[in-house]
Amino acid sequence: MITSIAIALFVVSSLCAMIRVIRGPGLADRVIALDVALVALMGAIATKAASTGSTTYLPIVAVVAIVGFTATIVMTRFLEQGSGS
């Protein structure tokens, strides 16, 4: 029950982020909205692992936490060179 509520809330969060990705006036809004959607995905995976006790998907959480940062930094470099806005 608690697991279903928590995962539904994570889905709501990533839907809000997706609406911002579609509507967002600038590139930076889209990048930060994708970050929020990624955090919601990580939270949903951790919640599922906690409720079922299966740890198969937990490495995804660790890898995404480290790799998502580099994606944002690359987009920052791209913005500062003036190619997008």
Place this chain on the structure above:
Amino acid sequence: MNPVSSALILVGSVLAVLAGVGLLRFDSAAARFHSAGKASPIAFLFVAIGAAPEVGLFAAQLAVAAVALVLTLPAATHLLFRATHRTSSSAYLRDDALTRDRISQASKETQP
């Protein structure tokens, strides 16, 4: 799940929803970055603390993920906002909503 874990996971998911709603509803770019960069690492921190007792030794992976996220996401948001501030128009940033603009002050001081 034990009740404490359930409560922590629920608090984390509510914080994630608050981050998403803030990202969607705020009308200035600074406020949107603020909501996304602060609420989402805290949300994942709560979820990781709540999930850690349920997965045994695999809690180490959750700890690595939580530490990486809390260290890097605010820094990445800061860099992204600085890049936006340097390149975007003031209409997009809504400069009039800011009470103090320390990035502009610092760049004026270094470039006389």
